[in-house]
Amino acid sequence: MIQLMWSGGVESTSLLKLLLETTNEPIMAHFVRMDYQEDRKTLVEDTVIAHLLPEMTKIRSFKLYKSYVQIADHTVTPADHEILYPFALLTHRAHRCSASYRALCAEDAKNWNLDPIPYHAWRAGLVAPMLKSSETLESVLPFHYTYAWPKSKHLENLGALAELTMSCHNPIRGKPCNHCKKCAERRIAMGVPVRDLIPNPITNHSGPVV
Ligand SMILES: [Zn+2]
Numbered sequence: 001m002i003q004l005m006w007s008g009g010v011e012s013t014s015l016l017k018l019l020l021e022t023t024n025e026p027i028m029a030h031f032v033r034m035d036y037q038e039d040r041k042t043l044v045e046d047t048v049i050a051h052l053l054p055e056m057t058k059i060r061s062f063k064l065y066k067s068y069v070q071i072a073d074h075t076v077t078p079a080d081h082e083i084l085y086p087f088a089l090l091t092h093r094a095h096r097c098s099a100s101y102r103a104l105c106a107e108d109a110k111n112w113n114l115d116p117i118p119y120h121a122w123r124a125g126l127v128a129p130m131l132k133s134s135e136t137l138e139s140v141l142p143f144h145y146t147y148a149w150p151k152s153k154h155l156e157n158l159g160a161l162a163e164l165t166m167s168c169h170n171p172i173r174g175k176p177c178n179h180c181k182k183c184a185e186r187r188i189a190m191g192v193p194v195r196d197l198i199p200n201p202i203t204n205h206s207g208p209v210v
Helices: 010-022 040-057 078-094 106-110 116-125 151-164 181-189
Strands: 002-005 027-035 063-070 099-102
Touching (some): 002 078, 010 040, 010 099, 027 040, 027 078, 040 151, 063 078, 078 099, 151 181
Parallel strands (some): 002 027, 027 063
């Protein structure tokens, strides 16, 4: 069994498609739903997964595993997203997986001025203290070559399925906001000229607001 942490975004759906097409191993797609106040993204992700599921199943069947996290104080910080690899580790062991993946693209690593290999090593390394003596990071959470793909290559791999994925950090009524960093990355990867990108009215202004 290969485990993939699946969000319904471009990279994880691209990797899921590739694993279904190019391996014979059973696949477990693990979606972690994180609920907190005004959680537009998570609710949209849930819908995106529901729409993608029948399309992905056409390639071959796989197991969909959902975990739910409710953040009771209605706040979320980047640290809350660090639960993804620890969650992956628990289900990796329970289902005796051969490998567990959390998708990535070259642009994600570049945001931290890193190449994909050291960026993945840093993210996966957060669970190093939790490993048993029989486990290594490489055996549990190996680097996958698609982590080094630019987003444009993931989109190309998805083909028509790309339309069903969601990248936006701040969807509005289920639609991409076209203002956030993820929306901009996606549009650039799709070849939209930079001059046609919609500027972010909050962070992209060039001077003080008067
Ligand atoms: Zn957006």
